[in-house]
Amino acid sequence: MLLPRTVEEYVPGEDIARYIDAFVEELDLSKIEDGYSSEGRPGFNPAVLVKILVYGKLRGVRSCRELARAVTENLKFIYLASGERPDFRTIALFRKRFHRELAQILQQTIEIGLESGAINLEHVAVDGTLIPGFANAGSFKSPEYLAKYLAYLEKSLEEDIKQDDSDDPDDFTPPPLPKALHDRKELTRRVRAALKQHVPGKIEKCSITDPDCRKAWRGPAYNAQAAVDEHSRMVVGGYATNTVTDSAELIPVLQDLEQRAKTTPKRVSADGGYKAQRNLTYLEEKKIEGYIPQARPQCGEFSLxxxxxxxxxxxxxxxxxxxxxxxxxxxxxxxxxxxxxxxxxxxxxxxxxxxxxxxxxxxxxxxxxxHRQPLIEQMLKRVESDIGQRMRKKRSSTVETLFAHLKYLRKFTRFTFRGLAMVNSMWLFELAVYNIERLLRITRAGATA
Ligand code: SF4
Incomplete structure (x- = not known):
């Protein structure tokens, strides 16, 4: 102890922090670097902030304040931050400003998986899960209410009435809103956006705080889709959407996969939520073996x-x-x-x-x-075959495991951003971190084999 010990000595050689450190150093972060201004004080190294965010997600440390505290207290975080101490505002701003670039890390992990042969696309399981959005159920209002509110806001903007003024000419009481929405112009923009989202018979109430969010059966949520390769258990496609059901999502997920991997999978399995005719036709056209359970046409107690x-x-x-x-x-x-x-x-x-x-x-x-009866019959035969039964079991241990892992181990229980673009980026970054962890496991398994 003649000389002070280094932080590295406290991080074992096989620790995941070392792997994250080396992995992020290899990533192409040039788009983030290009976004930095050459003027003013030099910013934090983007690789350091990405390492903190990735390691934080793996350890279930999600809030920027907790991350900022961790880089001063936790040795693994101190090691990854190379002794730098970004404060919570820096981390939050970085995450918000470069959300698209962070989402693109998913593509880099897929390319590594494909190049290394870990991803073989023999069987891809597709599924979606509803993840609560950052909108309160009380912020969902009817179009009539929104129209009244918009008129009130427009008038108040013209006359410069304060929001808490009680001499509202139409006796309209504005709802209590988060501090972030106290800017009258921003609020007017959101109410207008919420009003535009209204589709009679389909979308009856829209949120003022997050017009893109939808009310699902359990509350305001976004639908997070993912396609997972069975061989590597790595995510090969996905996105977040604001449609509440899965039936229209199989084709976009497979198109996303095709765009990322530049090829189509051999087999695709999904649950009954994806049984729509257009999905079966698409799989047939693309010559992909589909395994999607179908309901047998019922003729009372008889079958067809x-x-x-x-x-x-x-x-x-x-x-x-x-x-x-x-x-x-x-x-x-x-x-x-x-x-x-x-x-x-x-x-x-x-x-x-x-x-x-x-x-x-x-x-x-x-x-x-x-008209889709022949396709249904074909699908039923395939799903009930031995290989179909195997696909069904593998599907739940492939894509369902991903959702369980994210929600229960990584504590990803809700989106903390508003708006579909931000939510989509956040979801893709989650998937990218999942892939990084999978790559580590595959590498370790290869090293011990
Ligand atoms: S079994 Fe034939 S005759 Fe009897 S109810 Fe059905 S369709 Fe009609």
């Missing part, structure tokens, strides 16, 4: 297999042995077959197809066959 098809006459024979003939009515979703005779005297009618809504002869039952 109980109705036998006669191609010569384009008709069906029902379980009671009667004929159902094609109805030539225009239907873009499928074909209809109707019983030739009334089903009123059929002993199976309680178990069979429902009565039709037609005013004339509702007792003649109607069988509807979707």
């Amino acid at each position: 297999a109980d109705f036998s098809y006669q191609p010569d006459s384009d008709s069906y024979t029902c379980p009671a042995g009667r004929r159902l003939v094609r109805r030539f009515v225009h239907n873009s979703k499928g074909r209809s077959y109707r019983a030739v005779d009334s089903c009123a005297d059929c002993r199976l009618k309680q178990k069979c197809l429902r009565k039709t809504a037609l005013a004339i002869e509702p007792e003649r039952r109607n069988l509807f066959i979707s």
Whole structure:
């Protein structure tokens, strides 16, 4: 102890902090560096701030204040920060200003995974999860309320009325809002944006604090999508969106994957939320083997297999042995077959197809066959096969594990930014950090093999 010990001595050789240090040094951060001004005091090294953010996420240290404290107290953080001490404002500003550049780190991790052969795209599992947004449920207002509020704000801007003035001519009481929204012009912009989001019948109430956020069944949330390669368990595509359901997300996720990896996966598995016809058609066109559970068409207690098809006459024979003939009515979703005779005297009618809504002869039952029936049958066969069963198990241990890991181990329980662009960047950066950790595990497993 004649000379003071260095911080390095407190960080073991195989510690994850050393790996993060070396990994981030290899990343191309030139876009962030280009964003730095050459004037004024020199800024913090972007690599140091990226290392702090990455290591913080891996250790569940998310708030900028906690990170700023960690670089003064925690030896691993001090080691990664090379003794520099950025304060919480610097970290927060860096994260906000370079959110797009941080999101691009995901692409670099995917390229490393592809080049090293860790990612093979033999099987990719796709899923989405709802993550709470940074909007309060109370900030969701009806279009009528928003229109009134906008009129109030516009008037107050003209007349320079303070927000807490009680002599509002229309007796309009403004809702309590976060401090960040006390700027009247910014608030007017947001209320206008929220009003624009309203879609009658679909989006009834919009948030003033975050107009992009949507009310999901558990509260305000964004839908975070991810595609995970089974072989490496690395994320190969994904984004955050504000649609609450998954059905329209399979094609964009696969397009994102294709753009990143410059190729299509061999097999794709997803849950029943992605069973929409357009998804099946897309997989067919791209020659990707899809494994997506489908609902069997129900004909009361019978299944479609109980109705036998006669191609010569384009008709069906029902379980009671009667004929159902094609109805030539225009239907873009499928074909209809109707019983030739009334089903009123059929002993199976309680178990069979429902009565039709037609005013004339509702007792003649109607069988509807979707245009996507051949695709559904093909998919059902594939999902029920041995390989389909294996895919189902692998899907849950691939993509579901990612969500569990992020939410429970890394404490990623909500987005702390407002607006879809920021939320998307935040999600992609989370996925990038997950990939960095996966690469470390793959490297370690390779070294011990
Ligand atoms: S209810 Fe009609 S369609 Fe169904 S089994 Fe009886 S006759 Fe056939």
